[in-house]
Amino acid sequence: MINLPPYHPIIQQIETTLTKEKQLTWKVLRLDLIDEIRGGNKLFKLKYNLEEARNSNLPVLTFGGAFSNHIIATAKVCSLNNISCIGIIRGEKLTEYNHVLKGAEEFGLKLHFVSREEYRRRGDEEYQNELQHKFGKHFIIPEGGGNDFGVKGCMEILEPIDEEFDFIFTPVGSGGTLAGLALSAPSKTKVIGIAVLKCENYLEETVHQLICAGSTVANQAEHNTEPNWKINYQYHFGGYAKWNNELMEFIQQFKNANDIQLEPIYSGKLFYAVNDLIKNNFFPAESKIICLHTGGMFSSQFL
Numbered sequence: 294m295i296n297l298p299p300y301h302p303i304i305q306q307i308e309t310t311l312t313k314e315k316q317l318t319w320k321v322l323r324l325d326l327i328d329e330i331r332g333g334n335k336l337f338k339l340k341y342n343l344e345e346a347r348n349s350n351l352p353v354l355t356f357g358g359a360f361s362n363h364i365i366a367t368a369k370v371c372s373l374n375n376i377s378c379i380g381i382i383r384g385e386k387l388t389e390y391n392h393v394l395k396g397a398e399e400f401g402l403k404l405h406f407v408s409r410e411e412y413r414r415r416g417d418e419e420y421q422n423e424l425q426h427k428f429g430k431h432f433i434i435p436e437g438g439g440n441d442f443g444v445k446g447c448m449e450i451l452e453p454i455d456e457e458f459d460f461i462f463t464p465v466g467s468g469g470t471l472a473g474l475a476l477s478a479p480s481k482t483k484v485i486g487i488a489v490l491k492c493e494n495y496l497e498e499t500v501h502q503l504i505c506a507g508s509t510v511a512n513q514a515e516h517n518t519e520p521n522w523k524i525n526y527q528y529h530f531g532g533y534a535k536w537n538n539e540l541m542e543f544i545q546q547f548k549n550a551n552d553i554q555l556e557p558i559y560s561g562k563l564f565y566a567v568n569d570l571i572k573n574n575f576f577p578a579e580s581k582i583i584c585l586h587t588g589g590m591f592s593s594q595f596l
Contacts, residue, residue, distance in 0.1 A: 294344075295339075295340050295341075295343045295344050295347065295370070295374055296370075296373045296374050297336055297339075297340060297370060297373070298327050298328040298332070298336065299327075300327060300336075300453070301453075302322060302323075302453055302454055303322075303323040303326050304320050304321065304322055304323070304454070304456075304583070305320065305321045305323055305551070305553070306318070306319070306320050306321075307319040307320065307321060307551055309550070311568070311571055311572065312571065315571055315574070315576065315578065316578040316579055317571060317576055317578070317579070317580050317581075317582060318579075318580070318581045318582065319567070319571070319582045319583075319584070320458075320581075320582065320583045320584070321553065321583070321584050321585075321586050322450075322454070322583055322584070322585050322586065323553075323586050324450070324585055324586055324587055324588055325554075325560075325586045325587070325588040325589070327588070328369075330365055330366065330369055330396070331362075331588040331589060332362070332365075332366040332369065332370075332588055333362070333366075333586070333587040333588020333589060334447060334450070334463075334470045334585065334587040334588065335362050335363050335366035335367075335437075335438060335587075335588065336366060336370065336446075337443075337446035337447045337449060337450055337470075337473070338363075338437070338438030338439070338442075338443035338446050338447060338469055338470070339366060339367060339370045339434070339438055339443075339446065340442075340445075340446040340449075341442035341443070341445045341446050342432075342434045342438060342440070342442040342443060342446075343370060343371065343374060343376060344442075345432060345442055346376060346432035346434075347374070347376065349432055351430055351431055351432040352376060352377035352378060352379070352429075352431050352432070353367065353371055353376055353377070353378040353379070353431060353432050353433075353434060354378070354379045354380075354381065354424060354428065354431035354432070354433050354434070355367050355378065355379075355380055355381070355433070355434040355435070355436070355438075356380070356381045356382075356383075356412070356415045356435065356436040357380060357381075357382065357383070357436055357437075358382065358383045358384070359382060359383070359384060359387065359391060359393065359394060360391065360393050361382075361393065361436075362588065362589040363436065363437050363438055364380050364382070364393065364394075364397050364402070365393050365396050365397050365400075367380070367397075367402065367434065367438075368380070368396065368397035368398075368400035368401065368402035369396075369400050371400070371401065371402065372400040372401050372402075377401070377403075378401070378402045378403070379402070379403045379405055379428055379431065380397060380402050380403070380404055380405065381405050381407055381412070381415065381424070382394070382404055382405065382406045382407070383407070383409055383412040384406060384407075384408075384409060384412075385406055385408065386404075386406040387406075405428075415435075415436060416435065421433055435467075436467070437466060437467035437469065438467075438469060439466075439467030439468055439469035439499075439503065440469070440503075440506070441503065441506035443469040443473075444469050444472045444473045444476065444503050444504070444506065445473070446473065447469055447470045447472070447473025447474065447477075448473040448474075448476050448477040449473075449477075450470075450473065450474065450477070450585070451474065451477050451478060452477070456581075457479055457482065457581070458482055458581045458582060458583045459481075459482060459483065459576075459577075459580045459581050459582065460482070460483050460484075460485060460576065460580060460581070460582045460583070461474055461478055461482055461483070461484045461485070461582075461583055461584075461585070462485050462486075462487060462563060462566070462567055462582065462583070462584045462585065463484075463485075463486055463487070463563070463584070463585040463587065464486070464487050464489050464559040464560065464562060464563040464585075464587060465486035465487060465488050465489065465496060465500075465524055466489055466490065466533070466559065467499070468486075468496055468499040468500040468503055469503055470585070470587065471484065471486040471500050471522060471524070472500050472503035472504045474522070474585075475500070475504055475520075475521055475522035476504060478521060480521060482521065483521060483522075483523075484521055484522040484523075485522070485523055485524070485525060486500070486522065486523070486524045486525070487524075487525050487528050487562055487563045487566045487567075488524050488525065488526045488528070488529050489529055489533060489558060489559055489562050489563075490529055490532055490533035491526070491529055491531075491532045491533075496524055497524060500522070500524070504522075525566060527566070528562050528563075528565060528566040528569070529562065530557075530562060533558070534558050536557035536558075536561070536562075540557055540561055540562065540565055541557060541561075543561065543564075543565050543568070544556070544557060544561045544565075547564055547568075553586065555586075556589055558589065559587055559589050560586050560587065560589065563584060563585075564584060567582065567584055
């Protein structure tokens, strides 16, 4: 078994004049509170990836940027399980490491910097073979942990939660968390991903493929014939890691009102979207909504 920080779900209710006016229940699953690095959903994505690496008796190699939530989470969990790990980092080596790279290195992750051009090849089999030749045989985890093993782990996010909801919301980058939720949520629950990047056709197909793969890995031969999930692309604010003053003002107001810190790359866009959908009568009265705060605060420069 892979050793992970313990998961005891913390659910916080958001009460505003808007939720009262619209007669809605809005709650937050605080995955950001699982551990001190705010590993959130990344910890679930790593569980079965690292279990497979251990079963294969292989060290790990993975990919990420200099502020990657996935890189710091991988470094920590590999450290907890005495698994060696290399991180292929996008961009030239920095003269001074930021807190994410310092933390990853302290956990024992070996940093290897590559040009942005080379990094674009990270998903190519030929490039991965080159890395295996250079560093020796490794178990490769894709950027963000978005593969079938990652989906299987994300299927466990809802497992200990007895309460049922009409809508589950999550930010979407690589699609693994959305796929895991779609596979594990009750059939009557609508699972909605808020895209944090401009990638409409790619994301839909990616999530569909991950759901199919996740069904196989999780030994689920069948799932809902009618999709219980969809992706909303209206709140990416121009693309990945892009935002404006309106979003930043919302993040500050939300923190002041609810004592929940958001960041503008994932969680800020998610909560802005849900608040806007409430304003615009997207939800029927008496709806029960839960949003996943997927963490990422340790890696954010906006603390």
